[in-house]
Amino acid sequence: MMFKQLSHKSAKVTQSIVLIILLLTGMSTMPALAVIKSFKKAADGVTFTLDKGLMKVLIRKDDIIEVEYTIFDALETKPSLVVNNKWLQHVPYQVTDGRAEVVITTSKLKVKINKATNAITYTDLKGNVITAEDNDNKSMTPATIAGISTYNVTTQFNSPKDEALFGLGCHPLDSMSINYKGRNQDLAIKYLTGAIPVMLSTKGYGLMWDNYSASNFYGGEADNTKFKYVSESGKQVDYFFFYGPGFDHIIDLYRTTTGRAPMFGKWAYGLFQSQDRYLSEDEILSVKDNYRNNHIPVDVIVQDWYYWDPLPIGSHVMKPERYPHPQKLIDALHAANLHAMISIWPVFGKGTPNYDALDKMGGLTDITWDNVVTHTFDTYYDAHNPKARELYWDQARDSLIKRYGWDAWWIDQCEPDNGALLDARRQSNFAIGKGIDYFNTYSLQHTKGVYEGWRRDIPGKRAFFLVRQSFAGEQRNASTLWSSDIECTFHDFKDQVPQGINACTSGIPYWTSDIGGYHYHWKPADWSQPDKRELFTRWFQFGTFCPIFRIHGKGERAIFSKNWDENTRSILLNFDKLRYRLMPYIYSLAGRVTKDNYTIMRSLAFDYRGDVNVYGIPDQYMFGPAFMVNPVTEQLYTSSDAAKKAKARQVYLPAASKWYNFWTGELLDGGQTISAAAPIEILPLYVKAGSIIPMGPDVEYATEKPNSNIELRIYPGADASFKFYEDENDNYNYEKGQSATFTLNWNDKTHKLSISDTKGHFPGQLKNRTFNIVMVKGTHGSDVALTAKADKVVKYAGKAIVVAL
Secondary structure (H helix, E strand, C coil): CHHHHHHHHHHHHHHHHHHHHHHHHHHHHCCCCCCEEEEEECCCEEEEEECCEEEEEEEEECCEEEEEEECCCCCCCCCCCCCCCCCCCCCCCEEEECCCEEEEECCCCEEEEECCCCCEEEECCCCCEEEEEEEEEEEEEEEEECCEEEEEEEEEEECCCCCCEEECCCCCCCCCCCCCCCCEEEECCECCECCCCEEEECCCEEEEECCCCCEEEEEEHHHHCEEEEEECCCCCEEEEEEECCCHHHHHHHHHHHHCCCCCCCHHHHCEEECCECCCCHHHHHHHHHHHHHCCCCCCEEEECCCCCCCCCCCCCCCCCCCCCCHHHHHHHHHHCCCEEEEECCCEECCCCHHHHHHHHCCCEEEEEEECCCCCCEEEEECCCCHHHHHHHHHHHHHHHHHHHCCCEEEECCCCCCCCCCHHHHHHCECCCCEHHHHHHHHHHHHHHHHHHHHHHHCCCCCCCEEECCCCCCHHHHCEEEECCCCECCHHHHHHHHHHHHHHHHCCCCCEECCECCCEECCECCCCCCHHHHHHHHHHHHHHHCCCCEEECCECCCCCCCCCCCHHHHHHHHHHHHHHHHCHHHHHHHHHHHHHHCCCCEEEHHHHCCCCHHHCCCCCCEEECCCEEECCCCCCCCCCCCHHHCCCEEEEEECCCCCEEECCCCCEECCCEEEEEECCCCCCCEEEECCEEEEECCCCCCCCCCCCCEEEEEEECCCCEEEEEEECCCCCCHHHHCCCEEEEEEEECCCCEEEECCCEECCCCCCCCEEEEEEECECCECCCCCCCCCCCEEEEECCCCEEEEC
């Protein structure tokens, strides 16, 4: 008995020792919490000295907080590539030192810092939690990547089960992503993979991580109760917190931090006609003639790559045998009221003067692209080198852009793409530092150089850049993101819809895709086949309601093409005309993008954040304040089982509104899912009750006619407001105040329309206009065509009036 008791005690001691060993070894693998030892208040924020490192909470505005954290003895002082706000004005705030926490209070927020863990909780002034860092919150972990000694940097937040998370950029091959709650996302920019480190939450906040290395977002940590953002390299954690609570205000704060998007010329909101690729001057002129002679609306014709063939890439030469008169070509397009865009790459083949000049001044990287055309390894210039950016712009300006008067620049291949050799990118030495720390910002810096050069050297013409990659802040460089070289399939089309929504939710206001897809197994699709006609028709309908409207890809697919039967062509024409009839609406929204930091292509959470039913819908969105767009991404007519498929799609009508069917005028209650008719002729399109939509006349290009006659469609059922914007349609005089607005307000109870005084002035401004007011009811005021008889015709001369209806 005694022996048994001794054995039992011995076993208990052994177990205790084992337990202690396990705890000690376990503790060595767990991140140690950094305890606050002291803090110091300054005009811009509070610096916390930790037992391991430093943290600073910067009060950028009363609803913008920046958090910096490092395990080192000092925080980084080098300027951000993403943030261009100098924060010259300091914001009043108070600091309260409590027993367990330090509380920073602004006029809109309380920022509570736990002394034991340095975890930050963000609340409103009443103490309601907006979001909170996890106790295991900010960390830096030693790592060796591609032979480089660095630190993984992580932030981790608590995430309630009813939270939805949007943004993080455009990922063209990511099937049906929309809500990142419970899912992960690779955020290393490479071919067909994007990254914009901006995320918005339905809990009313946004986050932006100011780190440029390859990163990952993990949206379902700890049984879906946490999320974390991990960057593979960095010397500190650095993120911004934006408090909305509405998505529009979050985006406003993001662009207040990183820069406003400038206006494009009005032409840029019309149709772009592009093809991979036009091979000669004569071919481009024939496209011009076929559009104009057939009276098909279009604004831009695009010259894609390898116009320099057989010269090396980067020569910036239009091969004279195929383009003998570049200046006459551009002049002919301009004479036909068409704008011209050309593709110029950031890659250089050896044996060109441009390559040699960049090489001589140290402006090339060691990153090469295995050229799919010539199978040579061509070299990227260093977009992080200010002098190289300047020389790059000078070369393109003098060779092509300013020399011939091109109107827009297609900036392709700006990842930089070196295939699977990602370690080579990490090891590369940019002028600013190692590639591992900077390659996600290549496109940001590349567009910075060409935008600044354009603004300086081509002052009277608004810049427009179409780019294959984007990053936070790139909107300030007049950049439109397109979703790259997707395939001509229904599957790929279906993927693009949520990608466009999330790209715009990431703060980049202008997004587009290649209507029809770029390639079909790297060859042109046979656009004469019924299945490809159906695909193109559906994609074109979607493209009509994207911020930028572009046809592009392999194979002839212009609206005048003989590949289309007459029924297909008539559908394409109807949507093309609808886009142009909506130009007053679209251009006014573009004015709001620049003036008010607005978002045109809107996740349903922008307007219906309180409706949990919208959180998981990947293929419905608002286009401005009025239209809910519901693309048809299923093959309903030409699949093998088409006869069994209903020619309809499911549409959820958000509960906070009533909805008009745009095509029929039928009024439906919100809060229900309907089977919406989707014959090939239409895209299910609903207008929110309480909307005002200004529609212009039929035109063949965006500036053909002034807005002197406007059909003003009013969708009753709720109060409505719309701000009408106009300017000179090009140049930057609007930045000097030369633009005009007036506001249309509908009072649903009194049935009165108020039109405000016109505010502002610009050269050529209309003094008088006519409003043909249409109260939508049933088929009256529905569909694309001009409404035969207005309910009231009103003359407006810029002075406030009230119209009873």
